[in-house]
Amino acid sequence: DIQMTQSPSSVSASVGDRVTITCQASQNIATWLAWYQQKPGKAPKLLIYAASSLQTGVPSRFSGSGSGTDFALTISNLQPEDFATYYCQRVDNFVALTFGGGTKLEIK
């Protein structure tokens, strides 16, 4: 089974900073990767699909990149509302939809 490994597991940053979170798949998943944001007590929210496509309504300071096994989510000009936990998910099939372990973005 393909494993999804996120790093770091947590990161501290300040408002206005640029942060990059990475996600590695144990096998090639082309560009079939999604990114989600989850705030405490809330359901996850889809940010990015197909590795780099921005979901409708998501601010352009969020961007995704990568293909094959290595992916990244970058948040530019961090805003207070961006402090949350982020998850990647393989979406290359309808048989295994594994999530990464999550990255908690905290205020420095």
Added chain:
Amino acid sequence: EVLLLQSGAEVKKPGESLKISCQASGYSFNNFWIGWVRQMPGKGLDWMAIIYPGDSETRYNPSFQGQVTISADKSNTTAFLHWGSVRASDTAIYYCARLPPTIGLGFDFWGQGIPVTVSS
């Protein structure tokens, strides 16, 4: 507007049965997968199962196969997740989410979550 409205919080004793629901509206229920995702206290997201209501095809995470049953009622545009016998380790929040039938898109709409507590 796409909405996924989940049933309310549950408190169960070990060994009891449990069925939770997710009522969909605002889109063609038959033509999108709908799935369940578990989040144990303080932990990450685990996909459990998905169902395509149009033909009732189901897919399970092997970790949950045999532990839960996913189903859907097309006439009421509602998806369900059923346990025959819950355990303390089933204590978690359970989300339903819509999955478009195209590779690569992810779960694009989510329900509000159902807290489930299993305790003697």
